[in-house]
Amino acid sequence: MDWIHVVLVALVLSNLLALGSSRIGVCIRVVALQGWLLGALTMLVHAEHLTVRLGLLAVANVVVKGAVIPWLLGRAVREAEVRREVEPFVGYTLSLLFGLSALVGFRWLGSRLEVAGPEASRFALPVAFFTIYVGSFLIITRRKAVSQVIGYLVMENGIGVVGVALVGGVTMLVELGMLLDVFVAVFVMGIAICHINREFDHIDADRLNLLKG
């Protein structure tokens, strides 16, 4: 059994779940799951020559993306008292169909690209593209600020998959820097959500357009 393949399939399924679910709690859990999957992917891809550096990196990934950030988001959601995304710009069923067609497209693209990398990357590249696509789709089509933060995180995970599966070894400093960036970004967005919520009693980002003079 090819476990890398299984992890990648699980990643795609988690993306589809994020596209089709209206509950923000589910989306937060999806992001947490993706953090764990990314950690597992790092371990699996380098299973043969696992170093302390890579192990630490995987653990740091899991701790930050799989535990700390979901906890922060959960707090923000509780304080803003939003449970569901109401009326996204594109409905859930249509989002799923968009996701499916993108998946087919990226699969085709992946079969056309010559990838210079480990063999595992043949399926990893379409999955990475798909994850980035789903992230940007969530940012564009959802109204609530929390959902947009979730979209940002999903996109970041997609970039992470590219890094793990294709590049193989980014230096530890760069990886840790990226993790820190994401952490700080989510922190700042959490504060921003709190402020929007306190000021306007809701976190519908599209209604901020009304502020224009």
Add this chain to the structure above:
Amino acid sequence: MAAAWLNMAIALVLAPLLVGIIQRTKALVAGRTGAPLLQPYHDLAKLLRKGAVYSRTTTWVFRAGPVVGLASVLSALVLLPFGSAPALLSFEGDLVLLAYLLGLMRFFTVVAALDTGSSFEGMGASREVQFAALAEPALFLGLATLARQTGSLSLSGIFASVSGDGWLHAGPALALVAVALGIVFLAENCRIPFDDPATHLELTMIHEVMVLDHGGPDLAFILYGASLKLWILGALLVGLVLPVRTGHAGADNAVTLAGMFALAVGVGLVESMMARLRLLRVPQLLVGAAVLSAFAFVLILG
């Protein structure tokens, strides 16, 4: 060939028992004793002894509905492989025929329901067709994935080549197809979470409302046809999930039969634990099943 005839006989005799097992499981989980396992057989016998009453507004279409329905599901049964034995009749592409024989059964149920002129039955017919249209892509993409994976276009060929090896080789894709087929199985047989077979609230039911005006032998035909349909779709699912090949035909059959009964118990448990979905959510779940099937197909293409 003898094994295929035997399997056909098993299906014809044991199909109502599945319904009995589901009902008994639900009763036991709810803390009741429940009806005996053979209750569906008693119901069928009782209905067959009765006469039928036909409304003056109905035409021959109404009378043809149950008969054509039972005939098409019986023909579909001929194409169904069971255990390690092939079907009685198999040819390239018979999976399309199987799906459309079930479609023909549904079409005549729907037309018979519309023929009564009752608004409730019309509502049920509309819902049935809407959900069936969404369940069909999931079923076909799932079967296409299996056909592609096993390199065979006939159901007997597909289910002869699905094996433990296939699961090791393409496990994720087969698992996705199994989930999609499971959802189709529940939706097509009008079980919870798609439809509640026990409800008699006209505004929410789907299948039951379409057969309200049938009585006596007609209703018996419909009930028996529904249990055969349950058997057919269940056998597809069990054949995929439990590809046991011991080399001994009897043992394979016993395992598959045990799988069918386990599936019935599983359906009973699902029905005890879940509530019916809101009607608006049903299409979403069915599209989800189709997306899973399509994803499995994409996986298998690589």
